[in-house]
Amino acid sequence: MSHGTHAVPDPGLQAERTALSWRRTALSVTVGSLIALRFGLESDDPVGLLGVAGGLLGLLWAATLWWSGRRRGRLALARMRQDTGATCPDCPPIEDRWASAHLFGAAAGAVVAGVCCLAVVLLLGLR
Template sequence: MTPGHGVPDPGMQAERTALAWRRTALSVAVASLGALRIGSTTGSAVGIVLGLVALAWAGALGWSARVRGRGALARMRAATGSACEDCPPGAELDSSQGRYVAAAAGGALLCGIGCLAVVLLL
C-alpha cells in the first residue's frame, strides 16, 4: 500500500477471515458428527465423548468467528471513516483476541489427542 491511500477494500479482509473461520467451524462440526456416528455404532465411549467435545468446540469456533469478524469489521470501517450499522459499538482491539486463537489451538490439540486415542483403542 502506498502512502496516502486508504484501505483498498474496507471490510472485505475481515469478512474473508470470518468466513474462513466459519468454514473451519462447519468442518469441525461435520467431523464431530462422524465421530459420534462411529462411536455409537461401535459402542466406543471414547468416540462418543470425542464427538460431543468436538461438537461443542465447533459451536465455540462459530461463535468466536462471529464475534471476531464483527469486531474486525468495525475497526476496519472506523479506520476508513465509513459507517457500520451492524457493528458493535466500541469494538476496539483487546486482549481477548489472543484468547480466541489460544482456545482454537487448544481445541485442535484436544481433538487430535482424542482421535489418536480412538485409533489406538479401536
C-alpha cells in the first residue's frame, strides 16, 4: 500500500516491533531490579540499602518503560494507518504531547540505574 510516493512496508509490523522492544527493555529492567531488591534485603550494610533503593527505583522505571512502549507502539500504528488511509476509531490521537517525556524518562532511568550500579561497585570495592 502506498500514500503518494511513500510506500509503507509491512504495515503494522513496525509498530509491533517498537512496542516489543520497549517491553523487552522493561522486562530486563524488572529482572535486574528484583535481583537488586533481593540483594539489598539480604544485606545489612549501606550497600544493601542502596540495593533496595535502586531496586525500587528500577521497578518504577520498568513500569514507565512498559507504559511508554504501549503508548508509542499504538501511536506508531495509528500513524501508519493514517498514512495508508485506513481508519482506526480506537487509535489515540496522532499528536503525542508526551513523546519527549517518554524519551526523557527512559534516559533518566538509565542514568539513575548507572549511578546506582557505580555506587554499589565502589562501595563493594571499599570493603
